[in-house]
Amino acid sequence: MEKSCDAPSRQSLRDFTEDYWDIFVGVGSILLSLYFNKLGFGGFATFFAAVGIGCLSLSVSEVAEILSLRLQEPYGSLVLTLSAVVVEIMLLYIILLQAFTNPEVIETVKGGIISAVIVDMNVLLGIAVFLGGLKFSEQEHNKETSSTYTTILYVTGIALLVPSLLNEVSHEKNAVFEASVYISLLLLFFYVIIIIFQTKTHTHFFKQTARSRIFRIKRKMAKKEIEDDQEDDDDYIFEKFSNLGLIATIFVFIAIIAMGAEIFAMDGVRLAKEYGISAGICGLIIAIVAVSPEIMTAIKAAKNDEIQRVVNIAMGASTVSILLTVPILMALAYASGIRFELNFNPLEIGALILTIILAWKTTDDGHTNYFEGIAHLMFFVAFAIIAAYY
Numbered sequence: 001m002e003k004s005c006d007a008p009s010r011q012s013l014r015d016f017t018e019d020y021w022d023i024f025v026g027v028g029s030i031l032l033s034l035y036f037n038k039l040g041f042g043g044f045a046t047f048f049a050a051v052g053i054g055c056l057s058l059s060v061s062e063v064a065e066i067l068s069l070r071l072q073e074p075y076g077s078l079v080l081t082l083s084a085v086v087v088e089i090m091l092l093y094i095i096l097l098q099a100f101t102n103p104e105v106i107e108t109v110k111g112g113i114i115s116a117v118i119v120d121m122n123v124l125l126g127i128a129v130f131l132g133g134l135k136f137s138e139q140e141h142n143k144e145t146s147s148t149y150t151t152i153l154y155v156t157g158i159a160l161l162v163p164s165l166l167n168e169v170s171h172e173k174n175a176v177f178e179a180s181v182y183i184s185l186l187l188l189f190f191y192v193i194i195i196i197f198q199t200k201t202h203t204h205f206f207k208q209t210a211r212s213r214i215f216r217i218k219r220k221m222a223k224k225e226i227e228d229d230q231e232d233d234d235d236y237i238f239e240k241f242s243n244l245g246l247i248a249t250i251f252v253f254i255a256i257i258a259m260g261a262e263i264f265a266m267d268g269v270r271l272a273k274e275y276g277i278s279a280g281i282c283g284l285i286i287a288i289v290a291v292s293p294e295i296m297t298a299i300k301a302a303k304n305d306e307i308q309r310v311v312n313i314a315m316g317a318s319t320v321s322i323l324l325t326v327p328i329l330m331a332l333a334y335a336s337g338i339r340f341e342l343n344f345n346p347l348e349i350g351a352l353i354l355t356i357i358l359a360w361k362t363t364d365d366g367h368t369n370y371f372e373g374i375a376h377l378m379f380f381v382a383f384a385i386i387a388a389y390y
Helices: 002-039 042-071 075-100 105-136 143-168 173-201 210-220 223-234 243-275 279-303 305-322 327-337 345-362 369-387
Strands: none
Touching: 002 042, 002 243, 042 075, 042 143, 042 369, 075 105, 075 243, 075 279, 075 305, 075 327, 105 243, 105 279, 105 305, 105 327, 105 345, 105 369, 143 305, 143 345, 143 369, 173 305, 173 327, 210 223, 243 279, 279 305, 279 369, 345 369
């Protein structure tokens, strides 16, 4: 009798742990980072801050995913990417504030902006497409989605060349700064147009094709499986929240993340300077910490044969990472009295444009396979090696 009573309790504990481990580990890690920071152990403080940011960013992603499922595509992916970019902007801004005592961090922040796109388009898309390709051989998505996003990103990459080119041809410093402001405003205007295009006039460009939906239904959506999923979801406390409650929860998590981000910025920047870590590698670390929840979401989607969701998240997040992050960081830097310019180095701009071209080539036909995933991962490893020595 005791055994039969203990079994449900152990199962309940296991379910509770699976549902909420990220919150407990995240909050615990942030507290440990604060503790080690007070003791002066910068390495431990930075490590636990990164773990805390990653885990709580996953919590933000999971809550945002509930909200996104209620809203459907393309609004669903839009919510996911916006929730992720808020964490990214906050992390980069807190690092940018270190420029008052260490001006070199501005290069790290610029590296972080470009690295977010590199990680989204190569690590996230690469791993998800690779794992999805291993399971399903070939997966189909709406080719209009990738075509639209790669066009947006290509135009954006060319726009970011303007301040960089002015910086290379001996213009006055004010010209580079003014060009950066104009480009930021142009990117923000472009983003408004894209939102209208995505959510009003051409929503069908960002939805799964009918053929793929039938394919998924036949292979994945048996009635029993759906019922089991619904029963599991009912036990997850955030499923019971209203939309407003979910938004409030996201902001609470982001506020806790901010505490860890401050420790990560202060101790991380000091450690990077002490050990001579390049700005490129620092940018990659920041991007991976910020993007890790999206990577988990994309992997889950790919394994469920929802490659459309993967494309929406990877390319949508990349678009938002530039079109929103750049103007918002420019505004925050100006308000804080920090001179922030968009004169990216040749490696960053070159890697950005080559990433966009690679994504266009691997997704333009509306089909993906594991080889295309490997291609993106190979590109990322090559970029990381160059960034370490640049």
